[in-house]
Amino acid sequence: MAEVRLEHIYKTYKGGVEAVKDLNLTIRNGEFLALLGPSGCGKTSTLRMIVGLEQITAGDLYIGDRRMNDLEPSERNAALAFESYALYPPLTVHDNIAFCLRARQMDPGEIKRRVLEVADMLEIRDILGRKPAELGGGQKQRISLARALVRDPDAFLMDEPLSHLDAAQRAHMRVELKRLHARTGRTTVLVTHDQLEAVAMAERVAVMNFGVLQQVGTFDEIYNHPANEFVAGFIGEPPMNFLECEPTSQDGQTALRATDGSFSVTLPGELRARVEGQKAGRLKLGIRPIDMIAAPKANGNGVVEIAGNVYTYESLGEEGQLAARIGSNEVIVVTSPDVTFERSQPVWLQLRTHRIHLFHGDTGVAL
């Protein structure tokens, strides 16, 4: 077990595609970290650089205290569970798992013991004699994990391990992977585009976009204090609403007015101070769908409200999802099951003002 440290890592592919730019990230000893981002954000490239399947263009990679840049994958003692499973098709499940041990010329008795141990852990003992093509996705997934775990690696890397499983298997494997990590305590990196997976399993989440690390932290930190507009919009389902607005003076206090003039909101003290401190021009107001209350009538009781029109409404049982038009913007609101809405009906949205996020209009950085 060891710490994995990436210092100013760059990856530029032939043809000039920059997959990873100046990545600084430390995965602590024994930590479960998720690399989260949309497809093509560089997360898989990062993983492949850690394990040694891709050359590092610039920067330093350390596993433990050893610099790994120029070492072969076999010398890094990092295990990778591939997205495609990458099982050895002609070999039985047992030989798939034993492959790396036999490659290292381990004693046959010891190989047998370790394969059985890891097979028990992943509950695949009954299929050890089968061949990969005869097995289902969930079983292949377990074999791929078993193959990575049997080696006792310093770092355990997983590339979208659950993406080919059906919903029930995925939920099951999420729990199992977390249990496995708790049991083995290995430094683990999970690459995923699915925030649910990241939340369910990882202790910390690193969000990447366009090859750049956006934010690292616990899920709560990232969810409640997104560093920029991308992170705010990427994390959370349904995604955060963004409304363009600019600071204005209202009753002698700084408030926000929509760029298209459709609404204005007063801000709580702390946010107001931040807006004043920044002297920002255009801003983006971010508010999550669950941080608004939709009502068919104005409350008027001193709360911050925005008037709009219902665009679409779907009832989803225990909650409803409302899309409303406010001026030229469209916002999504999660509604309680007690109220229903009709298309084109006027609607008032009460904002939980302390849950408002503000981002710089041009750079997208959080205020």
Place this chain on the structure above:
Amino acid sequence: MATKQVSATDFAVPEEVVKPPWLVRMRPFLIALPALLILIGILYPFVVGVAYSFTAYAFTRPNTAFVGLRQYQRMVEDSDFLYSTFITLAYAISATGVQLLLGLIVATLLNRDSRIAKILQTTLIFPMMVAPVISTLIWKMMMQPSVGILNPMLNAIGLPSLQWAAVPETALFSVVLVDVWMYTPFAALILLAGLRSFPQGPFEAARVDGASFWFTFRNLTLPMLTPFILIVIIFRFMDSLKMFDIIFAMTEGGPGSTLMTYQLTAYRTSIQFQRLAQGLPYAIVLYFVIYFVSQYLVKWWGRAQRRAAGYS
């Protein structure tokens, strides 16, 4: 413009079923006709050949009387029969084996994305673009003991001159060498196509698993390549069992009867000595050997393919 009133009768289906024209009815037969003609072209000579092998027909004495298996008995009792069997198999096995081994090495070396590998891949097919007889005649000139170019080359690296196909000791080696030169590229191309068709994942996994080149080759590459190896064996073994042109162009079966394979014995007896019926059993036995061996190999290939794909 006058518009025609559309009435229901315009769309009525005629009650009488029209018989399709003759050409349409014959279409299935016409489509099958070329295959049928080819089949006749293959089957007719074969059946006639088998029929003649039960006679004592010779061009000098056209006698079509049925003599049963006497020609076959004569073949088996011939003092050269065992040697002929041996040399036929020796040629086929050594040529196929060496081609397979060299092809495997060449394919493994060329299985990379460098420019030189791409250039070499295209040059690979050059030997196959020359007619075998012409290649063999060129080789024969190169092997000529006094003026050929090969002996000076051997001498240059300190090896003694060879008599090549002129003496029994090196005759088989010489013709197999030409066969290997001619068909190793075929083996290499098939195996290279196989290597190129593999998914990258398992090989990357093997690198991460810390497997050496040899370990990966033995445990992963070779089992996955088995179907392609069998394709090479099926084609080259069948082909070299009935090899005629290289041996005939090089020595006509000599020196003496050193290279008298089934195929050459059949040719010499039936055509040169004009004893048609006497030579036919060699060709027919060769046919059955090739038939059964190929049946077996094709079945093996099917199993190997399933196994390589990950079924037990």
